[in-house]
Amino acid sequence: MSFLLSALKRDLLLVFRHRNDIINPLAFFLMVAVLFPLGVSPDPTFLSEVAPGVIWVAALLACLLSVDGIFRTDYEDGSLEQMLVSPESLLTLVLAKVLTHWLVSGFCLAIISPLVAMMFFLPEQGYFALIVSLLLGTPTLSLMGAIGAALTVALRKGGVLISLLVLPLYIPVLIFGAGTVQAGAMGLPIQGYLALLAAILVLSLMLAPFAIAAALKISIRS
């Protein structure tokens, strides 16, 4: 546990020193939100109708764009090798990395999502659904994205491959995430959707760290 905390502290310190890593996903998210109404239609009824889907797709792509970097710098400067020859558990290290990624992508996106929702004229009763669905859904995106990042870390251009590997896994989260917001905006109960998002999160939290650790070992050792 104390090792998890010190690993988390180091990763957060590294992110803090490279502030671009925090700003990039957020800037992408906001840019999509600003440009979409300009490109399609500024009509409030139309925007409030498409808001759940557009906001969720923007959040998903913002996560996907930043997920490539989770292990990249550690691979390039040899830190990852040191982690593999350490007697400490690789699972803990992986969890710290994924948690850091989530804190700077999904968590921040959830925090600023009401701002975007306002720009899309989302009915106020949908705000809660939006924040909670992002908080429950984006950790899954980070976990699944990290599997792809771990598999492609040794490849020079892994970016495109990650999208191909990971996007199919993202689809259920997108469907239920956007569904939650839609139901919430219409004033319908959202517990069912949230339970499904939570179930996917628990499942990936149990299985993904093993897959990520195994993928890292394969990437380094072969």
Place this chain on the structure above:
Amino acid sequence: MTLEVKNLFCERDERILFANFSLQINAAEVVQIIGQNGSGKTTLLRILCGLSDAYTGDILWQGKALDEVRDEYYRAMLYVGHLAGVKGALTPEENLRWMMQLDKGLNKCSIKEALQQVGLFGFEDVPCHSLSAGQQRRVGLARLYLSSAPLWILDEPFTALDKKGVREKEALIANHVHEGGSVILTTHHDLAIPGKTVRPINLDEVAVT
């Protein structure tokens, strides 16, 4: 303490690097792997560290297969690769503190003493990316002063070091061997360990057989 390699076979890009290669490293020994560029020195060290699976053959630590005693082996082994695992965004002190978290065996002296030994005293608060290549290398090598692991595996440890730095590291290796530890290293430098003969393993000869 023994590390044994038996009947190692490794090929890369359809070229055989080692075939039937065997090696035993005992306590208080310095083994220098020599060979041309591309002869497989780094590959061999990575195999010995368990960082490469691209081989057939057996690697035994204390007589047991590496896969079975990995944790125990990693507690007894220190690996400094040619990428030292030093983060440019962190200061030398933060880097070493993290390395001590990863490897609890780095407890021989304090971080301050280790930085003093490698001549980085006064640089502990400077981010590593603004240090010179040799100084960054020294941050990675400061681990040698901290380490109480009996086996050191060092890949080109003297790259970018000045002459004084190399002499200090040689003395450090001599001291480590004197305490019963062993060192496997690759270097193109003519190694002079005070009071100890170095066992050379020439990979150019190995590949032919």
